[in-house]
Amino acid sequence: MGYKVAVVGATGNVGREMLNILAERQFPVDEICALASRKSLGSEVSFGDKTLKTKDLDTFDFTGWDIALFAVGSDATKIYAPKAAKAGCVVIDNSSLYRYDADVPLIVPEVNADAITGYTKKNIIANPNCSTAQMVVALKPLHDRARIKRVVVSTYQSVSGAGKAGIDELWDQTKSIYNPVDNKPPTKFTKQIAFNVIPHIDVFMEDGSTKEEWKMVVETKKIVDKDIKVTATCVRVPVFVGHAESINIEFEEFLDEDEAREILREAPGVMVIDKREDGGYVTPTECVGDFATFISRIRQDGTIENGLNLWCVSDNLRKGAALNAVQIAETLGQRCLKKG
Structure with missing residues (x-):
């Protein structure tokens, strides 16, 4: 016996990855449905060795379905998530729409699984921002x-975080640099992304930070501890998949780097690759397709009394989005829902 699962936005990068991960992790599915907008109606997507034809989200009835994994933007989520929730289907939402709602749990299962019981208030669970998810693990x-x-973090975020349009723009601009006649000015990003880095993700806010940076601050407080101070600088880099972060941490008490390394080795969802030699660390291209959040470059920060530095890398389409959503579904099934 298993669950009836709907994947909303199944033709997008994250939706396709959700289907892949559900199959890879052998999530107990009795019935699965791929949903998309009317313009994608009839498109085919893969689920394990099966091929699914997408159905129309606008006319779909969620009654009798157990879980809906949403991988569409906030505008569409605002329309369809409440409909699914009202029909008795638990929504696991990858957009930012519900992350800051006090009545909606924001979950990273390795970090705050106990908070999942709060889903009953609205029948909705929020998935955090991709850069937050790997950091809090x-x-x-x-x-x-x-x-x-206190945490000071600088992110190096791949273009896939901006969707297919971001991937296409990096690809097209990279080719155009070697063929100047075929100039490709930026359309998705604010400046050229090929062979460049852009210190700007999402919109600017009044205090000079961007919304992506604000998300990391607020979400870390909600998921881990409201008293942690966080300051972030989020940067888009010319990498197709995989987010990296340089994290400086200040503790209330001293934590030796060797002990920190051992703690992280035992932590769920974490893989420590930390050798002080050429190549003894993980880069974004090496984490693609993996479930783990990789930690390297663990070292003491001698400029403050109780400080550590580390390097954190993860596949943003997986842990930053699709994998975390499926892990939430697994936790929901283990703790809250009955099969069948």
């Missing part, structure tokens, strides 16, 4: 040991 076990006071 690394922070939580260290916080449990030595209490984190």
Whole structure:
């Protein structure tokens, strides 16, 4: 016996990855449905060795379905998620729409699985921002040991975080650099992304930070601890898939780098690759397709009393989006829902 699962936005990068991961992890599915907008109606997507034809989200009846994994933007989610939730289907939403709603749990299963029971207030669970998800997996076990006071993080985020249009723009611009006649000015990003980095993700806010940076601050507080101070600088880099982060952590008490390394080795969802030699660390291209959040470059920060630095890398389409959503579904099934 299993669950009836709908994947909303099944033709997008994250939706396709959700289907892949559901199959890979052998999620107990009795019936599965791929939903998309009317313009994608009839498109084919893969689920394990099966091929699914997408159905029309606009006319779909969620009654009798157990779980809906949403991988569409906030505008569409605002229309369809409440309909699914009202019909008794638990929504796991990848957009930012519900992340800051006090009545909607924001879940990273390795970090705050116990909070999932709060889904009953609206029948909705939120998936965090991709850059937040991988960071909190690394922070939580260290916080449990030595209490984190402050985090300074700089992100190096791949273009897939901006969807298919971001991937296409990097690809087209890279080719055009070698063929100047075929000039490809930026349309998705604010400046050229090929062979460049852009210190700007999402819209600017009044204090000079971007909304992506604000998300990391607010979401870390909601998921891990409201008292942690976070400051972030989020940067788009010319990498197709895989987000990287340079994280500086200040603790309330001293934590030796060797102990931190061992704590992280034992932490769920974490893989430590940390050798002080050429290539003894993980880069974004090496994490693609993997479930883990990789930690490298763990070292003491001698400029403050209780500080550590580390390097954190993860596949943003997986842990940053699709994998975390499926893990939420697994946790929901284990703790809250009955099969069949």
